[in-house]
Amino acid sequence: MSCAFDLAHYADLLAAAKAGGYRFVFFDREPQAGELLLRHDVDLSLDAALELAELEAEAGAHATYFLMTQSIFYNLASREGERTLAGLRELGHRVGLHAVYPHLDLDDRFDPVVAWHNPDRDFMGEPLDGAVNVMQSGYFDPDHYRSDSNQRWRSGCPHDELAAGGFEWLQLLTHPEIWAYSGETMRETMLTMLDAERDRDLERLAEDRIDMEPLS
Ligand SMILES: [Zn+2]
Numbered sequence: 001m002s003c004a005f006d007l008a009h010y011a012d013l014l015a016a017a018k019a020g021g022y023r024f025v026f027f028d029r030e031p032q033a034g035e036l037l038l039r040h041d042v043d044l045s046l047d048a049a050l051e052l053a054e055l056e057a058e059a060g061a062h063a064t065y066f067l068m069t070q071s072i073f074y075n076l077a078s079r080e081g082e083r084t085l086a087g088l089r090e091l092g093h094r095v096g097l098h099a100v101y102p103h104l105d106l107d108d109r110f111d112p113v114v115a116w117h118n119p120d121r122d123f124m125g126e127p128l129d130g131a132v133n134v135m136q137s138g139y140f141d142p143d144h145y146r147s148d149s150n151q152r153w154r155s156g157c158p159h160d161e162l163a164a165g166g167f168e169w170l171q172l173l174t175h176p177e178i179w180a181y182s183g184e185t186m187r188e189t190m191l192t193m194l195d196a197e198r199d200r201d202l203e204r205l206a207e208d209r210i211d212m213e214p215l216s
């Protein structure tokens with residue numbers, strides 16, 4: 001099996017988790033043996049988040065999507081943002097806050113669960129008032145955690161270990177952009193995403209009644 005960062009292999013990962021007997025759970029209590037926390041930090045693209053969310057729903061998997069209120073790449077308060085929030089919930093997923101330290105804008109759009117964006121070590125795992133920090137002890141420790149950061153698995157792709165039930169429990173962090181857009185490297189994937197975003201921006205311009213027809 002090739003461990004490509006694409007939707008086909010993401011589906012393989014879900015199938016492996018099922019073969020390994022894992023249950024998909026949320027960040028509403030500490031994970032128990034046999035449980036899998038699917039976590040998605042949505043850094044760049046709402047479209048990618050929805051695409052992955054649909055794939056998961058079809059596979060009978062449930063995840064928690066962490067969305068930003070302070071992204072410079074998307075606007076959660078826009079119609080697209082609202083549509084994404086509603087779509088993720090309709091598909092059976094949960095939504096947490098992907099927060100930029102130290103701002104905690106936890107409002108009723110979010111479940112009480114927070115993942116810091118690009119955290120420093122000194123606050124990364126600190127417990128929070130009234131919300132779960134995904135990196136606090138009980139939800140996180142290095143042996144129960146895998147992440148696809150910058151299109152690289154630090155400890156290898158976990159599909160074999162999942163299929164074999166090798167993790168007691170696991171928090172699996174993946175970034176939808178990496179899987180929804182094609183590319184052998186993070187650079188290639190980001191360039192594919194930017195091409196897609198350009199097409200989306202042209203649609204957005206038309207929807208915003210920008211007339212790009214040449215003057216006749
Ligand atoms: Zn793999």
Ligand SMILES: [Zn+2]
Nearest residue numbers: 041043117118
């Ligand atoms: Zn992030």
